[in-house]
Amino acid sequence: MNLDTLVRIGQPPWQPTPAAYDVDVWDKYDFPLCGTFRLGDDLVIFDLITTAGSRSLWAYVPVPADDQAAVETASFDTEHEFCAFLEDCFSGRDAVFAAAEDFKISSKSDGIPISSGRHALLEAGTRWYVQRQAALTGFPVPAVILVEGADDAALLEAAQGALASAPA
């Protein structure tokens, strides 16, 4: 599918384009945190990476047609199994990232390949957002995001720091 159509500025992160329908929320607290939506015949997974204040960072990946039925009927006994499944859904595929302010999307990425390593989604999302903010503001890029296989806590902190310090 054309990844450019996945996300539109101004939309809520869990319905990132007006054409999205059948939003299926897998996890929430006050707001959806992850789930799926339909876009035409495609099934797309959305997932919150992190929040900082009123800002949040999200990831999107289309599900291959052959895997749609399995994704739609998936169930898990533990949160650990769920997280592993979610990681696998993004692994080795092109994802789109978006940042939101007060749950309205304010910026988005092109398609970005996600590697198969642990925390690869966090790493790719953090790298996109931090480098984007650095380019816009001139702030230095934290060294942690340039390190392959960086510690997930440090990556998360870098993402949260960039979200919090982004100009309004």
Place this chain on the structure above:
Amino acid sequence: MAQSPPTWVRKRACPTDNDEGQCIADAEVLTHHTKERGQFISAPRPEIPGECDVSLMRGALTTYEASKQRNGGNPPAAADVAKAGIRYTTAGDLRQAGFGVIHTPGLKGEGYGHVSAVWPAANPLDEHECEWPAPVQEAFRTCFTEQEG
């Protein structure tokens, strides 16, 4: 006549609640978290399409633990924890006040502690109002007797 799709609460309730059992005992403490201390949601918000429940968490969580759960399980930003607030109730207090209390772990398995408070309680899995009258909102608020942060 076309059948209505299942509510989110029905679709994402744990197996016990889905089989008309009662997963969460009356004595169980529930935590209500807010990102802005003192500004708790006490009813579904009309500006969120389809929202018909209020999110709570199982157990007496600390502000950090609750902030982590609403950050998708990832450690929250320190500034967010500092600004957040929590308050506590029990499932029994909510039920006595007329609310349904359903364990809705979503896809994360039965060990995951998201809880949906719905109103009214008569058929909490399938029939709940998305607009709570002011007295209902007040009844919800008064169930929370302890507030921290």
